[in-house]
Amino acid sequence: MTGADAAVSAWRRSRLDARASAATVNQERAAVALMCELTGLRLGVKALRVAPPGEPEALEEREAGAVERAAAAARARDRAIVAVLLYSGARVEECARPWVEDVAVTARTGTVRLHGKRDQVRIVPRRRPGPRCWTISPGAAARTGRCGSDSADP
Numbered sequence: 001m002t003g004a005d006a007a008v009s010a011w012r013r014s015r016l017d018a019r020a021s022a023a024t025v026n027q028e029r030a031a032v033a034l035m036c037e038l039t040g041l042r043l044g045v046k047a048l049r050v051a052p053p054g055e056p057e058a059l060e061e062r063e064a065g066a067v068e069r070a071a072a073a074a075r076a077r078d079r080a081i082v083a084v085l086l087y088s089g090a091r092v093e094e095c096a097r098p099w100v101e102d103v104a105v106t107a108r109t110g111t112v113r114l115h116g117k118r119d120q121v122r123i124v125p126r127r128r129p130g131p132r133c134w135t136i137s138p139g140a141a142a143r144t145g146r147c148g149s150d151s152a153d154p
Contacts, residue, residue, distance in 0.1 A: 008032055008045045022048040059086075088112045088124045 008029065015025045026047045036043045059067065064086055071082035084095045084103075094114040102113035110126035 002041075002044070004036060004041050005044045008043060012045065012048075022050045026050065084112060087126050088114065090114050090124065091116065093117070 011032075012025055012029060015028065016022075020028075029045065029047060033043045033045075067082060068086065071079045074082075081095055084090050084098065085092070090112065094116050097115040098112060102115075104111045104113075105126070112124050112126070114122050114124055116122060
């Protein structure tokens with residue numbers, strides 16, 4: 001190992017200890033490798049392995065069940081928010097914007113119209129039969145037009 005390789009290895013270790021992501025360290029290493037190449041040095045330090053992007057982190061079944069049980073004791077609005085987040089895969093920002101007209105629920109199916117980033121709209125099917133909180137009380141809808149607004153629960 002040459003002096004340059006030892007220095008880059010020590011630098012890489014310090015960046016990882018500072019909690020820099022592997023992708024960031026690889027980009028920085030590529031810049032150092034280019035500099036070394038321009039000066040005529042050959043860098044022997046390999047890039048870090050980065051896992052390919054997969055599905056985003058999500059709650060496990062038992063964690064989702066715990067959230068659902070906690071929401072069961074909450075107000076109607078909170079139960080509706082949890083149901084939309086758990087059963088439609090909505091982002092938090094998307095969950096804040098639906099109106100009553102954006103939620104279509106029948107006995108077996110349902111869809112939620114989500115307003116996302118830059119006003120993009122996507123229609124998401126309900127993944128599985130959810131709890132009763134998918135139902136919006138007519139009184140709350142008439143008063144506010146918002147999904148899951150605070151109201152007396154049926």
